[in-house]
Amino acid sequence: MKVELKLFATLMPYLPPGAKKNAVTVEVEPGCTMNQLISRYRVPREEVHLVLLNGHFVNENGRGAPLREGDTLAIWPPVAGG
Amino acid sequence: MAWAKKVLRVNLNDGNISSEPLNMEWAAQYIGQRGLATRYLVEETDPTCDPLGPDNKLIMATGPLTGTAASTGGRYSVITKSPLTGAVACSNSGGFFGAELKSAGWDMIIFEGKSPNPVWLNIVDDKAELCSAEGIWGQSVWEADKAIHRITGDPQTRIAAVGRSAEAGCLYSAVINDLHRAAGRSGVGTVMASKNVKAVAVRGTRGVGNIKDPKRFMQSVAEQKVVLAENAVTGQGLPALGTQVLMNVINEIGALPTNNMQQTQFEGAHNISGEAMLEPRKSDGKPNLTTNAACFGCTIACGRISTIDPSHYSIQDKPQYQQNSGGLEYEAAWAMGADTGVDDLDAVTFANFVCNEDGMDPISFGATVAAAMELFEAGAITTEETGGMELRFGSAEALTWCAEKTGTGDGFGKDLGLGSKKLCEKYGHPEFSMTVKGQEFPAYDPRGIQGMGLTYATSNRGACHLRSYTVASEVLGIPEKTDPAVTDGKAGLVKAFQDATAAVDSMGLCVFTTFAWSLDNMAPQMDAACEGDWTVERLLEAGERIWNLERDYNMKAGLTGSDDNLPERLLKEASKAAPTEGQVCNLHEMLPEYYQLRGWTDEGQLTDEVRQKFSLPG
Numbered sequence: 001m002k003v004e005l006k007l008f009a010t011l012m013p014y015l016p017p018g019a020k021k022n023a024v025t026v027e028v029e030p031g032c033t034m035n036q037l038i039s040r041y042r043v044p045r046e047e048v049h050l051v052l053l054n055g056h057f058v059n060e061n062g063r064g065a066p067l068r069e070g071d072t073l074a075i076w077p078p079v080a081g082g
Numbered sequence: 083m084a085w086a087k088k089v090l091r092v093n094l095n096d097g098n099i100s101s102e103p104l105n106m107e108w109a110a111q112y113i114g115q116r117g118l119a120t121r122y123l124v125e126e127t128d129p130t131c132d133p134l135g136p137d138n139k140l141i142m143a144t145g146p147l148t149g150t151a152a153s154t155g156g157r158y159s160v161i162t163k164s165p166l167t168g169a170v171a172c173s174n175s176g177g178f179f180g181a182e183l184k185s186a187g188w189d190m191i192i193f194e195g196k197s198p199n200p201v202w203l204n205i206v207d208d209k210a211e212l213c214s215a216e217g218i219w220g221q222s223v224w225e226a227d228k229a230i231h232r233i234t235g236d237p238q239t240r241i242a243a244v245g246r247s248a249e250a251g252c253l254y255s256a257v258i259n260d261l262h263r264a265a266g267r268s269g270v271g272t273v274m275a276s277k278n279v280k281a282v283a284v285r286g287t288r289g290v291g292n293i294k295d296p297k298r299f300m301q302s303v304a305e306q307k308v309v310l311a312e313n314a315v316t317g318q319g320l321p322a323l324g325t326q327v328l329m330n331v332i333n334e335i336g337a338l339p340t341n342n343m344q345q346t347q348f349e350g351a352h353n354i355s356g357e358a359m360l361e362p363r364k365s366d367g368k369p370n371l372t373t374n375a376a377c378f379g380c381t382i383a384c385g386r387i388s389t390i391d392p393s394h395y396s397i398q399d400k401p402q403y404q405q406n407s408g409g410l411e412y413e414a415a416w417a418m419g420a421d422t423g424v425d426d427l428d429a430v431t432f433a434n435f436v437c438n439e440d441g442m443d444p445i446s447f448g449a450t451v452a453a454a455m456e457l458f459e460a461g462a463i464t465t466e467e468t469g470g471m472e473l474r475f476g477s478a479e480a481l482t483w484c485a486e487k488t489g490t491g492d493g494f495g496k497d498l499g500l501g502s503k504k505l506c507e508k509y510g511h512p513e514f515s516m517t518v519k520g521q522e523f524p525a526y527d528p529r530g531i532q533g534m535g536l537t538y539a540t541s542n543r544g545a546c547h548l549r550s551y552t553v554a555s556e557v558l559g560i561p562e563k564t565d566p567a568v569t570d571g572k573a574g575l576v577k578a579f580q581d582a583t584a585a586v587d588s589m590g591l592c593v594f595t596t597f598a599w600s601l602d603n604m605a606p607q608m609d610a611a612c613e614g615d616w617t618v619e620r621l622l623e624a625g626e627r628i629w630n631l632e633r634d635y636n637m638k639a640g641l642t643g644s645d646d647n648l649p650e651r652l653l654k655e656a657s658k659a660a661p662t663e664g665q666v667c668n669l670h671e672m673l674p675e676y677y678q679l680r681g682w683t684d685e686g687q688l689t690d691e692v693r694q695k696f697s698l699p700g
Contacts, residue, residue: 002252006334008357009327010318021352022330049314050558055335055661057563074334078314080558080597081325082413082551 003028003067005037006074012047014043023072034063043075050076084146084187084292084611085109090120090210094277095195099210104189107148110614111697113588113621116172117628119143119161119190123170124194124631124699127517129639132163133269133690134276135354141182142242142257142282143191145590149184149290149378150353151303153310154376154592156181163275164268166253166446167520167544169636171426172268174548174587175242176377176385177263177649182240185286193453196508197278200244202230216282222246222439224260224402230283241283243370245441250491252444252499254522260439262408263377268521268543275278292612294477299610306603307381313598315560320384320594321374325355325412329420335557335566336659337530338416339523341423341475342452343516343651347659354415358388358427365393372428372693382594386410388431393423396432396482413547416525417448420483422455423475429512430478440489446501449522451484453502453654454515462509468494473639496642498554516652519544526557528648528667530607531556533572535667536676539646540576542632548593560597569668573675584632585625627696632682634698636686643686643692646673 006023007015024068038048051058052074053055058065067073087104087421105122112118113645119141125246131137140162147155158180164171179583183191186207200215213233218226223245230241240260240283246276248255248271256264267272293299310316319327332338333351340348352358359370368389375385388409390397397403410431419425437444457463460471465472471494473480482642487495497505502522506515521544528535533552541549564571582601586593601618609616636645652667677684681692688698 006330008330012357022357033349047314050331052661053332055659057335057557057565059563067677076327076331077241077319078558079319079323079327079331079596080315080554081328081558082548082553082594 001069004072008076010077014041015037032064049078086187090188090191092193094197113624114160115145115588117588129635133163135618138163140193140273144180144184147179147588152607153307153381157590159263160257160270162273165272166269170632171268173265173267175263175265177260179240179242179259181378182284182286187288200278202281224439239283239285242274243281244271246490247440247442248272253501254439254443256443258441266443268454293611295610302606302610308424310598316382320382324386326382328412329355336661337527339527340420342456346505346657348420351424354419354427357676364389365391390431391428394428403435413524414444417445421452422483424478426478430480436485436489446522450502456514457509497629508644509605521545529665531566532569532663535669536576536672550576573672577679584628587620
C-alpha cells in the first residue's frame with residue numbers, strides 16, 4: 001500500500017531521492033507501523049519530536065500503530081517559532 | 083541595579099530635554115521596559131486622549147537586563163496609546179538599539195507633546211539634542227538611517243526611525259531600528275511621526291555596569307547560555323530555519339489562516355516556508371536565505387538575512403532591494419503569503435523589504451491586503467478605487483503593488499493604511515475584518531488552536547500571538563503537549579503564559595528564550611543583576627500586576643469586556659481543512675473561566691480586590 005512521508009526542517013537530509021516539497025510517496029507492507037517507517041529511513045529516534053498523522057498529533061506511545069493506505073505521516077525535530 | 087536609574091524626558095513642545103531619576107519604587111513592582119513604561123504612561127497620560135494628539139506620550143524603554151551579558155538581553159519596547167486599537171500599545175524589538183540606549187546610560191526616553199517642526203533626537207551618552215529633520219523627513223527608514231549616519235560620522239550609531247508610511251498616517255506603522263528590526267505592532271511608529279519625530283540616534287560608550295553581584299551574574303549567564311545551546315529548539319531549530327519552520331507545521335494541522343481567514347489550509351504553503359527559503363534558485367543557484375543573524379547578546383540567532391531572486395519582476399531597476407536585507411519571519415510570511423493567497427516567495431520577500439524600508443507592521447499590512455482582496459472579490463472595492471489594479475487572492479503583483487502604495491501612502495495605499503477594521507467599515511463589510519480590538523490577527527487560526535482564540539480575544543493590545551503563545555504547548559509540546567482542539571484547561575494556560583510573558587518582556591529578554599528557559603532560568607540572572615530578591619514567584623506576581631495594569635488602562639480608555647471577542651467567522655464558520663474540519667473557536671467555553679481566574683467580574687472588569695492585591699494606581 002502507499003503512504004506519504006514528509007520530513008521537515010533538519011530532518012530533510014533523511015528524505016529519499018525523488019522527494020518533492022519535503023514529501024515522498026512510499027510503498028509499505030500492510031501492517032507497517034509509524035515507527036517502522038521512521039526506522040526504514042534511518043531518522044534518529046531522538047530527533048523525532050513532532051509527529052502528525054494526517055495532521056493529528058501522535059505521541060510517542062501511539063507510534064507503534066499501523067499505517068493505513070493513503071495516510072500522511074509528517075515529522076519534525078523539536079521546532080518552535082513565533 | 084542593572085537599571086541605569088535615569089530617564090531622558092524630551093518635551094517636544096518647547097524642545098526642553100531633561101534627565102530625571104528612574105522611579106525605583108515602580109521598578110520594584112513593574113521590573114522595567116513593558117511593565118515600568120506602562121506605569122509611567124498610566125501616571126502621565128489620560129487614557130481617553132487622542133492617540134495621535136499631543137497629549138499622548140511615546141516611551142522607548144529598556145529592561146534591567148538590556149545591554150547586559152544575559153543572552154538575548156538586547157530588547158527594548160515602545161509604549162504608547164495605539165491609534166490602531168485605542169488600547170495600550172507595547173511593541174518589542176531586538177537588534178542593537180536598545181542595548182545602545184542602555185549603554186548610553188538611559189533606561190527610557192519619554193517623548194511628550196509635539197514638535198512644531200520635524201526633528202530627530204541625537205543621544206551620545208549623557209548628551210542629547212534635538213536636531214532638525216529638514217531634508218530627512220520624507221525619506222524612507224533606510225534613507226534616513228544613511229543620512230543620520232552621515233551626520234554623526236559614527237558607524238556605531240544605532241538608529242530607530244519611522245518611514246514614509248508613518249508620515250502618511252498609516253495606522254499600523256512601526257518603529258524600525260537597525261534597518262530591519264521592528265517595534266512592529268499597533269502603530270507605535272504612527273504615534274512617533276504624529277509628534278514630528280523622525281528618528282532617534284544613540285551612541286553609548288559606558289556599557290552597563292551596576293550589576294549587583296557581577297561574579298554570580300556571569301556564572302548564571304554562562305550556565306543559562308549552555309541551556310539555550312543544548313536545547314534542540316534554541317540551539318539548532320531556530321538558527322537553522324528561524325520562525326519560518328512553522329509554516330508547514332501549522333498548515334499541516336489545518337490552522338493556517340488562508341485568504342483572509344476564509345480557509346485554514348493553504349495549498350501554496352510549502353512555497354513560502356522556511357524549507358523553501360533554503361532551496362537554490364534556478365536563476366543564480368542561491369537560496370533565498372543567505373544567513374541567520376543575531377540581535378545584541380543573543381546566542382540563539384533566529385534572524386533571517388535574505389536576497390530576492392535577481393530575475394524577479396519586483397526588483398528590476400530597484401537597486402535598494404537587490405542586496406541582502408532582513409528576510410521573512412513566519413508571521414510576515416503568513417500575513418503577506420497565505421492570508422493573501424500569494425505563494426511567490428520572492429514577492430512576499432519584496433513586500434517584507436518594503437515593510438522594513440518604510441516602517442510597516444507586516445502582519446497588519448498583509449492582513450489588511452487580505453481584507454482588501456476579499457472586498458474586491460465581493461465587488462465592494464473596484465478598479466475605480468485602486469486605479470486599475472485587480473486585488474485578487476493569489477496575485478503577487480497585487481501584493482507588491484499594495485506594499486509600495488502603502489509604504490508611501492500613495493493613492494489606494496492611503497486606504498490600506500487604515501488597517502483592516504476601518505477599511506472594511508469604509509467599504510460596507512465590517513464582517514470581513516479579521517481583527518480583535520482593531521488589530522489584525524497573526525498566523526494561527528483559533529478554530530484549530532483553541533487556546534489562541536482566548537489569547538487573541540483577551541490580549542491587551544488586540545489580536546496578538548506574543549502575549550500568550552499557547553501554540554508552544556498546544557502544537558509544539560513545550561513545556562508539555564496539550565490538545566489544540568479542546569478548550570478544557572486553556573483559560574489557566576493562557577493566564578499562565580500571559581503573566582510569565584509580561585515578566586519576560588519587562589526584564590529586557592527575548593520571549594524566544596522561553597522555548598528552552600522558564601522563569602526558573604531567568605530569575606537567577608535577574609536576581610544576581612538587580613537589587614531586591616528576584617524569585618520566580620516575584621516575577622510572576624509582577625507579570626500579573628503588569629497584565630492587570632494594562633487591562634485597567636484599556637478599561638479607562640473606554641474598552642469593555644465586549645471587546646474580548648473574535649470575528650463571527652471564527653466563531654461560526656467551521657474549518658474545512660481535514661485535520662480541523664467542522665471546528666469553530668469555542669471562545670464562550672473559555673472566557674468566563676478566564677475572568678474568574680483573573681479575579682475579574684463576569685463582565686471582565688477589575689475588582690477592588692485585584693486593585694488592592696497589586697497596588698494598582700487609582
